[in-house]
Amino acid sequence: MPIPPEVAPRIAFLGARGVPARYGGFETFVEEIGARLVKRGIDVTVFCEAEGRLRSGAKRLESHRGMHLEYVLPWAPGPARTIQVDVAGLLRAMSGFDLVVLLGYGAAFAAWLPRVSGVKVWINPDGLEWQRSKWGLPAKMWLSLMERVACRTANRLIFDNAALADVIGKRVGKHLPDHSVLAYGADPLPKGVDAGPVQDLGLVPGEYDLLLCRCEPENHVAEIVEAHRQASPDRPLVAVANTEIGTPYALETVAQGEGHVRFLGSVYDPDVLAPLRQNARLYMHGHSVGGTNPSLLEAMGAGSVVLAHDNPFNREVLGRQDVYWRDVAELVERIQGWSERPTEDLDQERERNRKRIEEDYSWERLADQYAQLIWTDVAS
Numbered sequence: 001m002p003i004p005p006e007v008a009p010r011i012a013f014l015g016a017r018g019v020p021a022r023y024g025g026f027e028t029f030v031e032e033i034g035a036r037l038v039k040r041g042i043d044v045t046v047f048c049e050a051e052g053r054l055r056s057g058a059k060r061l062e063s064h065r066g067m068h069l070e071y072v073l074p075w076a077p078g079p080a081r082t083i084q085v086d087v088a089g090l091l092r093a094m095s096g097f098d099l100v101v102l103l104g105y106g107a108a109f110a111a112w113l114p115r116v117s118g119v120k121v122w123i124n125p126d127g128l129e130w131q132r133s134k135w136g137l138p139a140k141m142w143l144s145l146m147e148r149v150a151c152r153t154a155n156r157l158i159f160d161n162a163a164l165a166d167v168i169g170k171r172v173g174k175h176l177p178d179h180s181v182l183a184y185g186a187d188p189l190p191k192g193v194d195a196g197p198v199q200d201l202g203l204v205p206g207e208y209d210l211l212l213c214r215c216e217p218e219n220h221v222a223e224i225v226e227a228h229r230q231a232s233p234d235r236p237l238v239a240v241a242n243t244e245i246g247t248p249y250a251l252e253t254v255a256q257g258e259g260h261v262r263f264l265g266s267v268y269d270p271d272v273l274a275p276l277r278q279n280a281r282l283y284m285h286g287h288s289v290g291g292t293n294p295s296l297l298e299a300m301g302a303g304s305v306v307l308a309h310d311n312p313f314n315r316e317v318l319g320r321q322d323v324y325w326r327d328v329a330e331l332v333e334r335i336q337g338w339s340e341r342p343t344e345d346l347d348q349e350r351e352r353n354r355k356r357i358e359e360d361y362s363w364e365r366l367a368d369q370y371a372q373l374i375w376t377d378v379a380s
Contacts, residue, residue, distance in 0.1 A: 191303065296308070
């Protein structure tokens with residue numbers, strides 16, 4: 001039964017570049033959850049960065065999938081851009097809303113602004129952002145501080161992974177506020193996706209392994225490349241990673257993989273990524289500082305056999321499996337072991353991962369959880 005608009009909770013999402021989703025995990029999250037919350041009787045507004053969406057000459061959208069869109073013009077340089085946009089959004093969200101959901105904690109110091117006028121604030125920390133190698137020392141110090149500040153300025157923290165809640169809880173101790181664990185979502189990929197894009201790349205379905213991530217040390221790209229070389233399976237490793245950025249780490253990794261790794265660079269087209277995931281024999285996942293990683297869920301939803309870095313975040317998502325590795329030597333063993341397993345074992349693993357997405361990480365299930373918590377918090 002539809003909820004009368006006059007009693008619908010009014011919520012705002014900040015911290016993503018905006019919708020329609022064109023960038024990364026936060027944008028996909030806002031689009032998938034926001035649209036489903038609208039169907040559950042909740043009034044949703046998304047604050048979007050204006051500049052990139054207008055520079056192309058495209059018409060500014062006022063709504064998308066039932067969500068209202070508001071625009072903030074970014075003007076700050078470099079990493080300060082995101083903080084500036086979030087602070088501007090928080091200022092504008094001081095009235096007209098019951099709840100603000102801030103994605104990321106870089107601007108946590110300003111999260112008290114809506115609270116002054118009685119608007120509740122949730123902050124989603126995403127992951128251990130201050131541990132990412134892309135940040136210099138000043139940025140890492142700022143993000144580490146903001147992680148603690150978020151625990152003071154938010155009414156509630158939303159973690160996408162229980163292990164992440166445990167790690168941050170140990171760091172901040174008694175200052176951890178009310179918090180909930182609501183995972184990221186994904187949709188199972190239909191079986192039998194057209195393998196044409198895979199063949200167009202000169203690849204044979206089932207005869208390659210796949211790595212898909214940003215080329216950063218905390219994703220263990222160099223270790224995966226080296227392990228695959230040592231394991232010497234009779235198939236190439238295909239790396240979808242932004243190696244074109246030309247950082248020392250990216251250059252070293254490309255040189256290390258010369259002759260046995262096919263580097264595709266950045267690929268964002270879902271019509272290419274979906275068949276790449278579904279037709280890989282093994283999928284390498286090296287992420288280690290995030291919570292529930294979207295690319296891991298997408299691989300599982302595609303029915304991939306995932307060999308994952310051994311950390312509590314990945315174990316929470318994948319569950320008990322013989323797939324984890326901590327270093328090059330262990331990954332070599334995993335690659336060789338799974339390369340020798342019969343097709344029946346691989347098919348069973350693929351189906352297990354798809355079923356886990358359907359039962360525990362579907363967008364619909366997650367939207368139900370968000371809607372219930374929103375109604376409860378707004379009413380309290």
